[in-house]
Amino acid sequence: MNTTSDTLECGHSLAELSTYLDTGQIADPVHLETCPECQAGLASLRRLSVLGSELLSSDVADAGSGNDDWMQSILDNLRLELRPGRSIPLHSGNAQDNLWETEGSISALIRSVADALPGTAAGKCRLHGDVTTPGAGITVDVEIAVVYGHPMEERAATLRRELAEALALHTELAIDAIDITVTDVLESPATTEPGTPPSLQTPPDPADSPTTEEQP
Amino acid sequence: MTGSPAAQHQLDLVPDALLAGRAADGDTAAFEALARRHGPLMRATARRLTGSLADADDVVQETLVQAWKQLDGLRDPAAVRGWLLRIVGSRSIDHLRKRRNHADLSGVEDAVDASSGPKHEDPESNALNGSRVEALKAALAKLPEEQRRCWVLKEFNDQSYEEIAQTLNISPASVRGRLARARITLARTMEEWR
Structure with a gap:
């Protein structure tokens, strides 16, 4: 995988920042806090994450309500088996x-x-x-x-x-x-x-x- | 047995854990309340993963069938939402594999964003955000499929690297790499768009 283009001028990579967003872990946390390059990269990834949430909200709104016909027809097809127990x-x-x-x-x-x-x-x-x-x-x-x-x-x-x-x-x-x-x-x-x-x-x-x- | 209409509506107010516990006991009304509550999110995720409106509804239906069968094995009933979404993820990937095996069906006729056209957007405040969301959809569509799957499973389903790795049958390190590639491409595209 060619990562050269993702390496920031400070030597750290956007991939490291991506992992940091998910895990909160990074090799050099002190550097991260003070490096403007890393901070800019992190801000860009965070903006993307916010936009991703907006896409999710928009997709969920497009999916319709769970009380609409589409869900009723799925539920009608399920024919759930009963659980009689003992x-x-x-x-x-x-x-x-x-x-x-x-x-x-x-x-x-x-x-x-x-x-x-x-x-x-x-x-x-x-x-x-x-x-x-x-x-x-x-x-x-x-x-x-x-x-x-x-x-x-x-x-x-x-x-x-x-x-x-x-x-x-x-x-x-x-x-x-x-x-x-x-x-x-x-x-x-x-x-x-x-x-x-x-x-x-x-x-x-x-x-x-x-x-x-x-x-x- | 579904109980009185009042009790039925009451189910819409109770937390997931309680509904999951009842459903595991065999209460179909509680299971249906769970399905209605999380159905839109399940459908949205399946649409983004499969790219097909019809496949997405099949995925939701298959997910609910599997969930009903396996619900009494769910250890933490409060985590039922994430559990349902993991099933949606696996079933969606199954559908993609099946579709690839039928090359002649590969052109999806009911593509998710194809017919979206002019959206019912708020003309004023939401216009800019709405169009940024549209730009993100376009950028997502251009990603390599494996990267897109990782991104959707992470951002829509909030799955861990390990969970995504299991769903996609790849290593957690590959998930981390693909997710990073996806984000870098998407972030670059969106920065240009700003």
């Missing part, structure tokens, strides 16, 4: 019948209960224990994100109670414990960018005051 036996009235539900359907149930609480969204959830053996003790692990301003302990207690009810109603699992971890505190939709359409906001609370929202 098979959980259900008690059946007739000894000849085998009834099962999937671990995936229980995760979906847990998510829907958590998502239904105002300002709350479920993350990962896990069933610990041998769900394939009827009566085996199971611990449920759920991660949630809560919108800022919602009292967390109260939220976790409500969710724990509602999950216990839903799991008792829809499953035969022997639930030992429900562990809830708040992994994220989300900015309230009102404080996000002003362009956010109302449809993207969390379900409205009947009262603004967070202390009264759980009242019947």
Whole structure:
């Protein structure tokens, strides 16, 4: 590779400066700071980098929104396979019948209960224990994100109670414990960018005051 | 299972890590929210890498198929964006290789910048910047292909030399060299343009 034309008068090369931009490392940092040639070269590479970001923004704008038809048609083509997880036996009235539900359907149930609480969204959830053996003790692990301003302990207690009810109603699992971890505190939709359409906001609370929202 | 419409919209507000965790659990709605959020960046990168509008959309679709299959192996769910872009990079390079193997198809009819024509630019403040961006597109198009790939993977996808080396199946030292060549040529062109 012919690099002579990239060698600056000070003896250093633009290639070294390019690597310095990415890694912050260069053989002679003291020289770099004081050499006008190197500083000019660095400034030129930085201007290019800024222009590269502008090209990226322009290309992303040209690509359209993720809510446009092109993405919908890609998503329609995907036909995502379901992830059923483990098979959980259900008690059946007739000894000849085998009834099962999937671990995936229980995760979906847990998510829907958590998502239904105002300002709350479920993350990962896990069933610990041998769900394939009827009566085996199971611990449920759920991660949630809560919108800022919602009292967390109260939220976790409500969710724990509602999950216990839903799991008792829809499953035969022997639930030992429900562990809830708040992994994220989300900015309230009102404080996000002003362009956010109302449809993207969390379900409205009947009262603004967070202390009264759980009242019947 | 997609839940209520309200819950669906709520997904647009939650961070990547949470969506990736749900998607790994099998929540298709969370996966689609991720796809919509990062789709434009994935499409833009694939367009710059493949140079073809149709190939780019194929790349995005293949990326999402692969991502869905491999998501539960993703170690750091918060890094899902960079992970998706690395898949976009590999799939784009695959498309370029396939296209080269079909020499008769090499003339790309839906070239990315071909039909751009007069752009919807802000006539005033953005005109100068807009035309500098156009000049950069032209300069990029003249680069040797390997250099252009390195530049796009670095500047659009923010990949490390090692990651780019893996994607392109060359050594990190070659990546460093090609990236430097690309930048020097582009910087010179743009300095003349200033």
